[in-house]
Amino acid sequence: MDMHEYQAKGILHHYGIPIPEFRVASSLEEVEKIIQELSLNQAVLKIQVHAGGRGKAGGVKFAKNKEEIVSVAKQLIGMKMVNNQTGPEGVIAHKILIAAPLEIKKEYYLGAVIDRESAQPILIASPEGGMDIEEIAVKHPEKILKLPIELTGEVKPFRIVRLLNFMGWKGDQAQMGAKMARGIARAFIQTDSSLLEINPLVEDGKGDLWALDAKLSVDDNALFRQPEIAAFYDPSQQSKTEVEAKEFDLAYIAMEGNIGCMVNGAGLAMATMDLIYHYGGKPANFLDVGGGASKEKVAAGFKIILEDPSVKAILVNIFGGIMNCAVLAEGIIAAVQEGEIRVPLIVRMEGTNVDEGKRLLKESQLKIITADSLADAAEKSVATLNR
Numbered sequence: 001m002d003m004h005e006y007q008a009k010g011i012l013h014h015y016g017i018p019i020p021e022f023r024v025a026s027s028l029e030e031v032e033k034i035i036q037e038l039s040l041n042q043a044v045l046k047i048q049v050h051a052g053g054r055g056k057a058g059g060v061k062f063a064k065n066k067e068e069i070v071s072v073a074k075q076l077i078g079m080k081m082v083n084n085q086t087g088p089e090g091v092i093a094h095k096i097l098i099a100a101p102l103e104i105k106k107e108y109y110l111g112a113v114i115d116r117e118s119a120q121p122i123l124i125a126s127p128e129g130g131m132d133i134e135e136i137a138v139k140h141p142e143k144i145l146k147l148p149i150e151l152t153g154e155v156k157p158f159r160i161v162r163l164l165n166f167m168g169w170k171g172d173q174a175q176m177g178a179k180m181a182r183g184i185a186r187a188f189i190q191t192d193s194s195l196l197e198i199n200p201l202v203e204d205g206k207g208d209l210w211a212l213d214a215k216l217s218v219d220d221n222a223l224f225r226q227p228e229i230a231a232f233y234d235p236s237q238q239s240k241t242e243v244e245a246k247e248f249d250l251a252y253i254a255m256e257g258n259i260g261c262m263v264n265g266a267g268l269a270m271a272t273m274d275l276i277y278h279y280g281g282k283p284a285n286f287l288d289v290g291g292g293a294s295k296e297k298v299a300a301g302f303k304i305i306l307e308d309p310s311v312k313a314i315l316v317n318i319f320g321g322i323m324n325c326a327v328l329a330e331g332i333i334a335a336v337q338e339g340e341i342r343v344p345l346i347v348r349m350e351g352t353n354v355d356e357g358k359r360l361l362k363e364s365q366l367k368i369i370t371a372d373s374l375a376d377a378a379e380k381s382v383a384t385l386n387r
Contacts, residue, residue, distance in 0.1 A: 001217065001218050001220055001223060001229070001230070001232070001233060002050040002216075002217050002237070003050075003216050003217070003218070003229070003232045003234075004048040004049075004050070004095070004232070004234065005046065005048060005097060005213060005214055005215070006022065006024045006048060006095070006097050007216070007232045008196075008214035008215060008216035009022070009211065009214045011187060011191060011216060011229075012183070012184075012187060012198075012211055012214055012216075014187075015183040015184070015186055015187040016179060016180075016183045017180055017183045017184065017187075017198075017211050018176070018180070018208070018209065018210050018211065019210065019211050019214075020099050020100070020102050020210050020212065021038065021099065021100070022097050022098060022099035023037065023038065023097075023098050023099075024048070024095050024096070024097055024098070025073065025077070025095065025096055025098060026077065026094055026095045026096075027077070028070060028073060028074060028077070031069065031070055031073040031096075031098065032070065034098050035066055035069055035070075038098075038099075038100060040066065040069060040098070040100060041065060041066060042062070042063060042064055042065070042069075042100065042101050043062075043063045043069045043098050043099065043100060043101065044060070044061075044062055044063075044098070044099050044100075044101050045060070045061050045062075045063060045069070045072050045073055045076055045096050045097070045098050046059065046060045046076075046096060046097045047059035047060070047076050047079055047081060047093035047095075047096055048093055048094075048095040048096060048097055049081050049086075049091045049092075049093050049237060050091060050234070050237040050238075051081060051083065051085040051086045051091055052085055052215070053083045053084075053085060054081065056083070057081045057082070057083050058079075059076065059079060059081050059093065061075075061076065062101065069098070073096060073098070076093060076096045077093065077094070077095075077096055078092065078093065078094070079092070079093045080092050080093075081093060089239060091236075091237050092236060094236055102202065102204055102210060102212065103204050103205040104200075104202045104203070104204065104212075105202075105203045105204060105205055105207075106202065106203040107128075107129035107130040107200035107201070107202050107203075107212075108125070108126065108127055108128075108129040108167060108200060108201040108202070108203070108209075109124070109125065109126040109128065109129040109130075109133055109136075109197075109198070109199045109200065109201065110123070110124070110125050110126075110129075110180065110181065110184060110198045110199075110201045111123070111124045111125075111133070111184070111195070111196055111197035111198060111199065112124065112149060112184055112185060112187075112188035112193065112195075112196045112197075113194070113195055113196075114194060115146070118148070120148055120149070121148070121149040121151075121185075121188060121189060122146045122147060122148055122149060123145075123146070123147045123148075123149055123155060123159075123163070123181060123184065123185060124144065124145070124146055125144075125145045125147070125163055125166060125167060125181075126143050126144050126145070127143060127166070127167050127168060128140070128143050129199050129200035129201055129202070130199065130200040133197075133199065145162070145163065145166045145167075147159045147162065147163060149185045149188065149189065150185075151189065152189070153185055153186040153188070153189035153190055154182070154185065154186075155181060155182060155185045160178050160181060160182070163177070163178075163181055164177055164178060169209075172207070173203070173207050173208075173209065176208065176209045177209060180198075180201070180209060180211070184196060184198070191216070191218055191226060191229060192218055192219045192222030192223075192225070192226055193216060193217060193218050193219070194217050194218065194219050195215065195216070195217040196214075196215070196216050196217075197214070197215040197216075198211045198212075198213065198214055199213055199215070200212050200213060239254060240307070241254060241304050241307050241308070242254070244300070244303075244304055244307075245287070245300075245304055248296075248297050248300040248301075249290065249297070250287060250288070250289055250290070250297065250300065250301055250304065251266070251286070251287070251288040251290070252285060252286065252287050252288075252304060253285060253286040253287075254284070254285050254308065255282075255283055255284055255285050255286065256282070256284075256310075257276075257281070257282030257283045257284040257285075257310070258281070258282060258284055258310050258311060258312040258313070258385065259276055259281050259282065259283055259284055259311070259312070259313050259314070259315055259381050259382070259385070260283075260284045260285055260287070260305035260306070260308065260311040260313070260314040260315070260343075261273060261276070261283050261284070261285055261286065261287055261305075261314075261315050261317070262287050262289060262298070262301050262302070262305065262314065262315070262316045262317070262318075263287065263288060263289070263316075263317045263318065264288060264289050264290060264318050264319065264323050265288060265319065266288055268317060268319060269286055269287070269288050271374065272315065272317045272374065272377075272378065273286065275374060275375055275377075275378035276315070276378050276381060276382065278378065279378050279379045279381075279382040280382050281378070281381060281382035281385065284305070284308055284310055284311045285305060285308065285311075287301055287304070287305060289301050289323075290323075295327055295330050295331040295334065296331075297331075298327075298328060298331030298332065298335070299331055299334055299335050299338075302314070302331075302332075302335040302341060303335075306341065306342075306343075311343060312343055312344075312384075312385055313343050313344045313345075313346065313381050313384045313385060314341065314343060314344070314345050314346070315346045315348075315377055315378065315381040316328070316332065316345070316346065316347045316348070316349070317348050317349075317374060317377055318348070318349045318350075318351070319349075319350050319351045320349060320350065320351025320352035320353060320354060320357075321351055321352065323351070323352065324352050324353050324357075325349045325350075325351060325352060325353045325354045325356065325357030325358075326353045326356040326357045326360060328349060328357060329349075329356075329357040329358070329360040329361050330360065332345070332347060332361065332368070333360060333361070333364045333366065336364075336366045336367075336368070337364075337366070344367075344369060344381075344384040345367070345368050345369065346368075346369045346370075346371055346377050346380050346381045346384070347361065347368055347369070347370055347371065347377075348370070348371040348372070348373065348374060348376070348377035358370070369384070
């Protein structure tokens with residue numbers, strides 16, 4: 001789950017990371033109060049959305065006086081941001097972050113991720129911040145340092161020393177840098193994060209270090225033990241179908257295709273989409289109903305898929321391990337009988353109670369195309385588009 005910058009900064013502050021004072025506003029009345037509270041004559045205003053590239057999209061602005069702060073806030077509150085991260089539908093900024101400008105002497109990068117190759121959490125540091133870290137890694141790999149984080153959330157002292165030397169931090173600044181690195185490592189582990197990023201981490205005119213921007217994403221599968229973070233969920237930053245899918249505990253991602261997919265299990269879903277591509281089609285979505293899907297969850301899955309007007313066929317591919325194929329069949333029959341499915345429906349199922357599931361589909365006398373294998377199902381799905 002992604003969170004807004006102001007939420008991420010609140011968490012980092014809890015771990016001792018120095019954050020410039022800020023406020024968040026969702027109305028011009030709140031903006032006026034913030035100007036008074038912080039005695040602002042100048043300000044930086046940033047839209048709060050779940051996407052990067054805010055500056056390039058015009059979502060980060062500098063205001064030179066009180067009147068301009070209000071004027072800029074009026075532009076940014078409710079702004080729709082569209083870029084390659086948001087997709088063509090874009091996202092709406094319902095809140096903005098307001099802070100006094102900070103004198104910036106130098107920008108750095110400091111973050112934490114899960115390194116899939118080494119199967120461990122790592123710190124990533126660079127003396128070059130404010131840019132795309134992936135671009136730096138490709139063009140200037142010598143400017144990237146990666147250090148393991150212990151599963152306790154600690155970073156071994158000799159690695160902290162290596163980090164300080166790499167970043168060029170000495171004296172009091174080294175102490176601040178070491179504290180920030182340790183705080184980031186603890187925050188990353190203790191919040192079950194998949195990504196924690198401070199970019200830029202800046203040095204001000206006095207040599208102090210500050211987290212000027214922050215990005216934090218938490219593993220969805222760990223939210224059950226992170227109730228305070230789970231409460232940060234903002235449905236306004238997702239599409240209507242993604243919000244509906246979350247309500248039914250369905251894993252759904254919209255894609256730019258015309259064959260809707262309903263599958264149980266992420267691996268099987270990926271294989272299904274690969275075969276659709278192989279036979280010349282394009283999947284319209286990723287939809288994993290999970291291992292124990294109920295009749296209601298299956299019906300909800302169909303509804304979500306059909307909300308996409310580009311869907312011209314639906315492929316259901318279920319392997320019944322935990323899931324009962326008869327339950328799946330009942331859900332399919334109910335959805336078709338209610339008149340919700342108006343496009344060709346291709347069903348392939350195997351596993352628990354499969355014979356009963358196939359019997360129910362056959363005796364329903366509904367227009368359902370059955371398939372004997374995954375390849376057969378994918379091929380038949382693509383064939384329906386050419387009729």
